Amino acid sequence: MPYFDTASAAPLHPVARQALQASLDEGWADPARLYREGRRARLLLDAAREAAAEAVGCRPDELVFTPSGTHAVHTGVAGVLAGRRRAGSRLVVSAVEHSSVLHAAAAHAAAGGSVVEVAVDRLGAVSAAGYRAALAEGTALACLQSANHEVGTVQPVAEVAGVCAEAGVPLLVDAAQSLGWGPVEGGWSVLTASAHKWGGPPGVGLLAVRKGVRFAPQHPADERESGRSPGFANLPAIVAAAASLRAVRAGAEAEAARLRVLVDRIRRRVVRLMPDVEVVGDADRRLPHLVTFSCLYVDGESLLHELDRAGFSVSSGSSCTSSTLTPSHVLRAMGVLSEGNVRVSLPPGTTAEEVNGFLEVLPGAVAGVRERLGVSGPPAVPAEPVADSVELDALGLRCPQPVIELARAIGTVPVGGTVTVLSDDEVARLDIPAWCAMRGHAYVGESPRPAGTAYTVRRVR
Amino acid sequence: MPYFDTASAAPLHPVARQALQASLDEGWADPARLYREGRRARLLLDAAREAAAEAVGCRPDELVFTPSGTHAVHTGVAGVLAGRRRAGSRLVVSAVEHSSVLHAAAAHAAAGGSVVEVAVDRLGAVSAAGYRAALAEGTALACLQSANHEVGTVQPVAEVAGVCAEAGVPLLVDAAQSLGWGPVEGGWSVLTASAHKWGGPPGVGLLAVRKGVRFAPQHPADERESGRSPGFANLPAIVAAAASLRAVRAGAEAEAARLRVLVDRIRRRVVRLMPDVEVVGDADRRLPHLVTFSCLYVDGESLLHELDRAGFSVSSGSSCTSSTLTPSHVLRAMGVLSEGNVRVSLPPGTTAEEVNGFLEVLPGAVAGVRERLGVSGPPAVPAEPVADSVELDALGLRCPQPVIELARAIGTVPVGGTVTVLSDDEVARLDIPAWCAMRGHAYVGESPRPAGTAYTVRRVR
Incomplete structure (x- = not known):
C-alpha cells in the first residue's frame, strides 16, 4: 500500500530502528550522572551530536537537540529575537514558511513586535531582492525555509543569506524538508530541522546556532543542551535520529536522481x-x-x-x-x-x-x-447567451461549488459579458481568479456585499 | 550491576519496550491526516490518552502529552499564571520543588511576578498551615510536589488542595516521583508527570488541566494536543508511556510493600x-x-x-x-x-x-x-584545652574540609568555649549547623567578614 506523504512524516528508516533499539538498552540513563550508566549515555549523546553536526555543517557545540522541529523553530526564533532586542523588533519571514515559523511570528507580533512577510512568485519562490527590500533598519531576524513543504520549491537560501549578511541580520533557515537530501548551502546563522521528516523517529528536532549569534533562550532556565532545550534528553531517539541522518545522506544523491524522474513523470502525466x-x-x-x-x-x-x-x-x-x-x-x-x-x-x-x-x-x-458533483464533461453551454451579465447566489456553498456554478454560468453570457458570483466561502477569493487564469477569462475584481463578497469575471472567449 | 538511581531515570519497562516497538510500525504517521496510516495513528493516540487519563484520574480531554515532565511543568505553570492574570501575579511554591518548578517560578519573577516559597520542616514536608498563610490575595497559582525527589518525603497534597480550594486558588501538583505508585489524592487542578520516571521511555510528559481551570498557553499557537503542547506527537513513545504506566500500576501495591521493607533495612542499617x-x-x-x-x-x-x-x-x-x-x-x-x-x-x-x-x-x-581525607576514627583530642576560643582559617577549602577542621578543633577549647570557622564555601552555612545538631554542640551564628563568613560554634560536651 503506497504511502506518498513522506513530507508529513516518513516511516522509520531501518537504521533508525536499529539504533533506537540498541540505545534503549544503552542510553536510558541521565547523561549528567557520574556513574557508568550515565557516562555511557553521555558518550552516546556526544557521538550523536558530532554526527548530526557534521551532517548539518556546524560545530558540535553549536547544535542542540530539541523535542521536535516545531520546538527548534519556536526556540530559535524567540532566542534570536530576544538576544537581538537592542537591534530592533522587526522580524522578516517569507509568506510560505511552515506554520511553526508563522505561529512564532504571530506570537512576536502579539507581544508588540513587527512582522514583515516577503511575497513569493507564482512558483512559490522568494527573491533575494524581496528580502533586501524587507530588511529595514531595526530588523532582528530573517527566516527562510530551505524548500517549501507544500509545493517543493527550493528557495534561494544562499543569495538571501548574502543579502542578510550585508544588512547584518542573522538568517534562520528552516531546513525541515531538505536536510535529509543535503546540507543547507550559504551563510545561515540559525538552522532548524526535524528528524521524522528524514526517516528518524518522532521526538527529535535540531537547532543549530552559529557562534557569535546573540541568543537568549526564552524558556525557564535548564542546564541541559547548553540551556537551549529544557527537559530530559530523549537519548534513544536522538541516537536514532543522528544515525539515520547519516544513512539517508549516504544514499541521498542516487535516491534524489531516481525520485526526480518519477516526480517528473507525475508532473507531465497528470495534466495529460x-x-x-x-x-x-x-x-x-x-x-x-x-x-x-x-x-x-x-x-x-x-x-x-x-x-x-x-x-x-x-x-x-x-x-x-x-x-x-x-x-x-x-x-x-x-x-x-x-x-x-x-x-x-x-x-x-x-x-x-x-x-x-x-x-x-x-x-x-x-x-x-x-x-x-455533477461536473462530468464540459458544462452544457446554451446555444445563445441569456443575458449580458449574470449574478449567481452561491452563499452558503462551500468549495468547489462556487467555482462549479461559475463554470456553468459563463456560457450564459456573451464574450465581453460578466458573471458575478456572490460567495461567503473564503476560498473563492483564491480559486475564482485561479479559475480565470486557467480558463482564459478575465478576473474583474471583488466588492463587499452585506452578505459575502461579489467576485466578477468577464467572459473572454 | 545494581542501578539504584531510578529517581533520576528508570530503565525501560518490558511493557514499554514492547509497546514502543509495536507502535514504531503502527504509529509513525501524522494522526491529523485522513488516510489509513493517519487514522491508525489517531486511534493509538486516543487509546493512549484514555489509558493515561484513567491512571491519572482525569478525563481524556483534560490530558495532553508533552515532550518531557519539564515541559509539562513549564507549560502548566505559565499557562495557569497567564490564564489567571486577572486574579493576580502571585505564585506560591514549596521550597523543595523540583528544579523545573523553581525555574518556572524564577522566570515568573524575572517577568515581574511575585513568588512565595513555603518552608518545610526538617523531614522535608510542607504543612497545610504553611500554604494557608502563603495564599494571600492575588495568588494566581500554588504548586506542590506529590513527593520529594531527593528525600522521598510524601507531601500532604490533599490537605493543601483543600486549603487552596478554600482560597479559590488552583493547585498544580508535580507528580513526577509518585505517579507510578498510584494516583494523586485530593482536589488538584493541574497535574504533571514524566514517563521515564516510571519505566516509560524518555520523551513523554503528562499535563492534566481540570475543566474550569483558566489556562492560556504561552507558546506560539499549535493545533495539536488541544493547543497545549506544540510539535509533532512522539506517538511510539506516548503509546509506550501509557502502556507501561498501566503495567507498573498493576504491580505497584505489591512492589511498594516489598521495596518498603528493603528501604527500611537501609534506613536502620546505615546508621549502625x-x-x-x-x-x-x-x-x-x-x-x-x-x-x-x-x-x-x-x-x-x-x-x-x-x-x-x-x-x-x-x-x-x-x-x-x-x-x-x-x-x-x-x-x-x-x-x-x-x-x-x-x-x-x-x-x-x-x-x-x-x-x-x-x-x-x-x-x-x-x-x-x-x-x-585524614579522618579515620574520632579526631585526636588534646589532653587539655589550649584556648577558650579558637578561630580557624578555612578560606579556600571546599566541603567537607571546613567541617573536618571544625571537628578537629572542637576538642582544643573547653566546654563553653567557642570555635569560629572562617569559610568562603557556601555549604558551610548548611553543614556547620547540621554538624552541631549531630554532635550535640551549640551553633552560635554567623557574621560576615571581609573575606568569607565566620561561623561560630560553642562546645557543649
Whole structure:
C-alpha cells in the first residue's frame, strides 16, 4: 500500500530502528550522572551530536537537540529575537514558511513586535531582492525555509543569506524538508530541522546556532543542551535520529536522481490524463520527491478518500481538508488554485510501478468526484447567451461549488459579458481568479456585499 | 550491576519496550491526516490518552502529552499564571520543588511576578498551615510536589488542595516521583508527570488541566494536543508511556510493600554500620523505594566514585557533585547535612541480595574516603584545652574540609568555649549547623567578614 506523504512524516528508516533499539538498552540513563550508566549515555549523546553536526555543517557545540522541529523553530526564533532586542523588533519571514515559523511570528507580533512577510512568485519562490527590500533598519531576524513543504520549491537560501549578511541580520533557515537530501548551502546563522521528516523517529528536532549569534533562550532556565532545550534528553531517539541522518545522506544523491524522474513523470502525466488540472511549484528548482497539483471542480477531501480507498495516502492543501476551512497559506501566497489540491511526496524506495499505479487510479478518482458533483464533461453551454451579465447566489456553498456554478454560468453570457458570483466561502477569493487564469477569462475584481463578497469575471472567449 | 538511581531515570519497562516497538510500525504517521496510516495513528493516540487519563484520574480531554515532565511543568505553570492574570501575579511554591518548578517560578519573577516559597520542616514536608498563610490575595497559582525527589518525603497534597480550594486558588501538583505508585489524592487542578520516571521511555510528559481551570498557553499557537503542547506527537513513545504506566500500576501495591521493607533495612542499617551518618526525610510518610542519608567528613563525589567502582549507581545532593558547587536546595531547605550525601532509589525488582550487597560495600567506601581525607576514627583530642576560643582559617577549602577542621578543633577549647570557622564555601552555612545538631554542640551564628563568613560554634560536651 503506497504511502506518498513522506513530507508529513516518513516511516522509520531501518537504521533508525536499529539504533533506537540498541540505545534503549544503552542510553536510558541521565547523561549528567557520574556513574557508568550515565557516562555511557553521555558518550552516546556526544557521538550523536558530532554526527548530526557534521551532517548539518556546524560545530558540535553549536547544535542542540530539541523535542521536535516545531520546538527548534519556536526556540530559535524567540532566542534570536530576544538576544537581538537592542537591534530592533522587526522580524522578516517569507509568506510560505511552515506554520511553526508563522505561529512564532504571530506570537512576536502579539507581544508588540513587527512582522514583515516577503511575497513569493507564482512558483512559490522568494527573491533575494524581496528580502533586501524587507530588511529595514531595526530588523532582528530573517527566516527562510530551505524548500517549501507544500509545493517543493527550493528557495534561494544562499543569495538571501548574502543579502542578510550585508544588512547584518542573522538568517534562520528552516531546513525541515531538505536536510535529509543535503546540507543547507550559504551563510545561515540559525538552522532548524526535524528528524521524522528524514526517516528518524518522532521526538527529535535540531537547532543549530552559529557562534557569535546573540541568543537568549526564552524558556525557564535548564542546564541541559547548553540551556537551549529544557527537559530530559530523549537519548534513544536522538541516537536514532543522528544515525539515520547519516544513512539517508549516504544514499541521498542516487535516491534524489531516481525520485526526480518519477516526480517528473507525475508532473507531465497528470495534466495529460485529466482536464482542468494545474501542477504548482517550480519544475526544476524543487525537492526531488515532491509534486503538488490542483484539480478544478473537485472537493479535496472526497478525492483524498477516493485515493485512500484505492490504497494511496497523499496530502492536500485544500480548504475542505483543514479544520479551519481555509486553504493552505502557501497556495494562497502563490495565487494558485487550491481546490482539489493533492500533494504527493514519495518516500525513498518508491518504485516506478507504484507511481504508475497511482497514475492509473488518479483519473478515475478525480472523474468520480466530479461526477458526484455533477461536473462530468464540459458544462452544457446554451446555444445563445441569456443575458449580458449574470449574478449567481452561491452563499452558503462551500468549495468547489462556487467555482462549479461559475463554470456553468459563463456560457450564459456573451464574450465581453460578466458573471458575478456572490460567495461567503473564503476560498473563492483564491480559486475564482485561479479559475480565470486557467480558463482564459478575465478576473474583474471583488466588492463587499452585506452578505459575502461579489467576485466578477468577464467572459473572454 | 545494581542501578539504584531510578529517581533520576528508570530503565525501560518490558511493557514499554514492547509497546514502543509495536507502535514504531503502527504509529509513525501524522494522526491529523485522513488516510489509513493517519487514522491508525489517531486511534493509538486516543487509546493512549484514555489509558493515561484513567491512571491519572482525569478525563481524556483534560490530558495532553508533552515532550518531557519539564515541559509539562513549564507549560502548566505559565499557562495557569497567564490564564489567571486577572486574579493576580502571585505564585506560591514549596521550597523543595523540583528544579523545573523553581525555574518556572524564577522566570515568573524575572517577568515581574511575585513568588512565595513555603518552608518545610526538617523531614522535608510542607504543612497545610504553611500554604494557608502563603495564599494571600492575588495568588494566581500554588504548586506542590506529590513527593520529594531527593528525600522521598510524601507531601500532604490533599490537605493543601483543600486549603487552596478554600482560597479559590488552583493547585498544580508535580507528580513526577509518585505517579507510578498510584494516583494523586485530593482536589488538584493541574497535574504533571514524566514517563521515564516510571519505566516509560524518555520523551513523554503528562499535563492534566481540570475543566474550569483558566489556562492560556504561552507558546506560539499549535493545533495539536488541544493547543497545549506544540510539535509533532512522539506517538511510539506516548503509546509506550501509557502502556507501561498501566503495567507498573498493576504491580505497584505489591512492589511498594516489598521495596518498603528493603528501604527500611537501609534506613536502620546505615546508621549502625558507620559513625556520623544521618538519614534524612520522613521514615513513614515517604516513597516506598527511596532513601537518602548524609555522611559527615565525606566528599560526595569521591563516595559516588567508590560506590560506582564497587558496582552501585547512586545519586547525591552534595555540592561537590553539582556543577554549581552548591548543595541541593532540598537539603538546604530542610536544614540537614549535605556533605557525603547519598540518594538510593531502588528500581522495581530490586532484590534483598542486591541491597545487602550495597550495605556490605558502603561502610568500606565511606571509611576509604574518610581515610584519604585524614579522618579515620574520632579526631585526636588534646589532653587539655589550649584556648577558650579558637578561630580557624578555612578560606579556600571546599566541603567537607571546613567541617573536618571544625571537628578537629572542637576538642582544643573547653566546654563553653567557642570555635569560629572562617569559610568562603557556601555549604558551610548548611553543614556547620547540621554538624552541631549531630554532635550535640551549640551553633552560635554567623557574621560576615571581609573575606568569607565566620561561623561560630560553642562546645557543649
